[in-house]
Amino acid sequence: MAARPYAVILGMMGAGKTRVGKEVAHMLHLPFADADAEIEREVGMKIPAYFEQYGEPAFREVEADVIADFLEGFEGIFSLGGGAPMTPSTQRELSAYIGRGGKVVYLDADPQEAMERANRGGGRPMLNGDANARWRKLYEQRDPVFHEVSNVHVHTRGLTPQGAAKKVIDMVSQRIVHVDGTAIEPYNVAIGEGAMNRLVDVLGTQPKKIALIHTQPVQRHSDRARALLRQGGYEVSDIVIPDAEPGKTIAVANGIWERLGAEGFTRSDAVVGLGGGAATDLAGFVAATWMRGIRYVNCPTSLLAMVDASTGGKTGINTPQGKNLVGSFYTPAGVLADMTTLASLPNDIFIEGLGEVAKSGFIRDPEILHILEEHADELRNFNGQTFLGSPLEDVVAELIERTVRVKAYHVSSDLKEKGLREFLNYGHTLGHAIEKLEHFRWRHGNAVAVGMVYAAELANIMGLIDRDLVDYHRSLLSSLGLPTSWNDGSFEDVLALMHRDKKARGNELRFVVLDSIGHVVHLDNPSVDDVEEAFRRIQH
Ligand SMILES: NC(=O)c1ccc[n+]([C@@H]2O[C@H](COP(=O)([O-])OP(=O)(O)OC[C@H]3O[C@@H](n4cnc5c(N)ncnc54)[C@H](O)[C@@H]3O)[C@@H](O)[C@H]2O)c1
Numbered sequence: 126m127a128a129r130p131y132a133v134i135l136g137m138m139g140a141g142k143t144r145v146g147k148e149v150a151h152m153l154h155l156p157f158a159d160a161d162a163e164i165e166r167e168v169g170m171k172i173p174a175y176f177e178q179y180g181e182p183a184f185r186e187v188e189a190d191v192i193a194d195f196l197e198g199f200e201g202i203f204s205l206g207g208g209a210p211m212t213p214s215t216q217r218e219l220s221a222y223i224g225r226g227g228k229v230v231y232l233d234a235d236p237q238e239a240m241e242r243a244n245r246g247g248g249r250p251m252l253n254g255d256a257n258a259r260w261r262k263l264y265e266q267r268d269p270v271f272h273e274v275s276n277v278h279v280h281t282r283g284l285t286p287q288g289a290a291k292k293v294i295d296m297v298s299q300r301i302v303h304v305d306g307t308a309i310e311p312y313n314v315a316i317g318e319g320a321m322n323r324l325v326d327v328l329g330t331q332p333k334k335i336a337l338i339h340t341q342p343v344q345r346h347s348d349r350a351r352a353l354l355r356q357g358g359y360e361v362s363d364i365v366i367p368d369a370e371p372g373k374t375i376a377v378a379n380g381i382w383e384r385l386g387a388e389g390f391t392r393s394d395a396v397v398g399l400g401g402g403a404a405t406d407l408a409g410f411v412a413a414t415w416m417r418g419i420r421y422v423n424c425p426t427s428l429l430a431m432v433d434a435s436t437g438g439k440t441g442i443n444t445p446q447g448k449n450l451v452g453s454f455y456t457p458a459g460v461l462a463d464m465t466t467l468a469s470l471p472n473d474i475f476i477e478g479l480g481e482v483a484k485s486g487f488i489r490d491p492e493i494l495h496i497l498e499e500h501a502d503e504l505r506n507f508n509g510q511t512f513l514g515s516p517l518e519d520v521v522a523e524l525i526e527r528t529v530r531v532k533a534y535h536v537s538s539d540l541k542e543k544g545l546r547e548f549l550n551y552g553h554t555l556g557h558a559i560e561k562l563e564h565f566r567w568r569h570g571n572a573v574a575v576g577m578v579y580a581a582e583l584a585n586i587m588g589l590i591d592r593d594l595v596d597y598h599r600s601l602l603s604s605l606g607l608p609t610s611w612n613d614g615s616f617e618d619v620l621a622l623m624h625r626d627k628k629a630r631g632n633e634l635r636f637v638v639l640d641s642i643g644h645v646v647h648l649d650n651p652s653v654d655d656v657e658e659a660f661r662r663i664q665h
């Protein structure tokens with residue numbers, strides 16, 4: 126692969142591109158290059174003198190050439206002159222660089238601070254005359270273009286150069302999965318330490334009030350979100366819901382609707398759902414239903430919510446009839462999977478999340494299964510307190526990104542689950558029945574793990590897969606600490622619940638099964654005897 130800068134930094138004059146860029150380079154032990162300094166070297170004179178002698182168009186031509194060369198062959202931190210991104214050829218170069226996986230950082234400083242810095246040194250031909258008025262005018266022209274050509278946006282207001290550099294590093298090292306497709310307003314899933322810092326950017330300027338919906342065990346993470354939201358100028362309503370499945374009820378949703386009404390939430394306001402999958406499902410449901418739909422952003426804090434629940438727009442609640450039977454397909458404006466939150470995640474809840482990760486490996490991306498196999502011991506012994514900064518963090522980031530990509534693939538062409546998306550339900554037909562019969566004392570990912578073994582047994586009975594693949598389900602899932610059998614319910618109860626599964630059609634059961642590793646098919650209306658035989662095989 127061709128060499129490319131680790132990151133390109135752009136922004137207004139005085140934003141601190143050189144100062145912060147050098148700091149980033151220093152922290153990462155990378156070289157730093159400044160386009161203006163390189164141009165001066167190239168033309169053998171200072172920029173103000175070059176401007177004076179040859180004029181701006183000639184300067185922009187040299188600038189575009191120098192930038193194109195550095196985007197091709199420089200492996201470090203590269204900062205651009207303030208006006209450089211306005212040149213169409215540079216815009217095309219930046220877009221190609223992003224296409225090759227590059228990160229273009231818009232360093233967005235407080236205008237007052239930036240103006241003061243820009244005026245301090247003098248020698249800026251673009252600020253001749255009334256410097257502040259010129260700066261403001263340029264800002265109005267450039268800010269929309271900077272947004273357009275960058276893929277990382279870093280606000281630096283109130284930060285020291287070191288603080289800003291740390292923020293740039295966090296945001297550049299985050300992984301981004303873009304979700305779009307039929308009937309989907311495109312959005313990004315940002316994965317990595319500090320992803321939550323994007324909250325204000327993703328919410329945008331329209332909302333005035335934000336309902337921050339979260340559970341008590343993630344209070345310290347919601348405190349951070351609340352601080353970010355307040356810094357962003359929003360009025361924040363802090364809404365604590367009951368933890369886990371008890372939070373996913375109509376009574377809880379109703380309590381929040383009452384509050385939104387009393388606090389004057391309008392259609393332009395927004396919801397932030399923060400916590401495990403139960404909290405993000407409920408928050409999404411509230412957002413989908415309040416005034417028939419307001420903007421919402423998910424901040425998942427459990428592995429399962431990061432890899433699955435927060436993305437894809439399935440929102441909902443449980444009812445006495447079953448799991449997730451009431452809800453709506455309603456797409457978030459963004460998902461911020463901030464991996465720092467995993468530091469407080471208990472081991473058993475982390476392991477549960479591996480169930481949905483493995484599911485994505487079985488149905489589409491076998492590389493996920495290889496990673497799980499290779500790191501099974503470390504994953505099973507996950508300890509939040511030692512996780513951040515450990516080699517395991519990168520492994521988990523890779524698993525999250527891959528699993529979210531599998532999800533995005535299925536959701537993008539079938540948001541409302543008419544066919545392809547049902548494949549994401551691998552292991553869920555029995556899994557949901559177990560959860561219900563266990564009164565939700567069984568964790569979702571654990572129930573899905575047993576459900577996958579069940580689906581594999583059923584596929585084996587139908588002659589679709591051989592015994593080795595069934596055994597592989599058991600050995601991989603148990604090596605991760607996940608359960609592979611269930612003994613606590615009758616077949617009659619399970620069958621009745623499987624008939625209420627959302628994939629069922631009329632009186633016919635419908636399953637998702639493998640016909641080979643990484644490939645799934647529908648299994649419609651198998652005989653009750655086969656369904657029962659598979660059930661018998663997961664009881665050990
Ligand atoms: N919408 C979807 O597409 C989708 C997909 C998969 C699962 N789900 C739903 O998600 C739910 C399961 O999600 P879950 O496994 O996250 O369960 P959960 O939401 O019940 O969270 C599990 C527990 O972990 C706690 N927790 C979460 N993050 C924490 C953190 N960082 N530190 C400390 N504690 C933390 C929670 O407060 C809770 O006590 C189920 O309701 C399931 O139906 C939805």
Ligand SMILES: O=C(O)C(=O)C[C@@H](O)[C@H](O)[C@H](O)COP(=O)(O)O
Nearest residue numbers: 433437439448449546549550553627
């Ligand atoms: O996103 C989907 O589609 C899924 O099926 C993902 C599942 O992993 C998830 O558990 C989902 O909540 C199940 O939805 P349901 O429609 O079967 O309730």
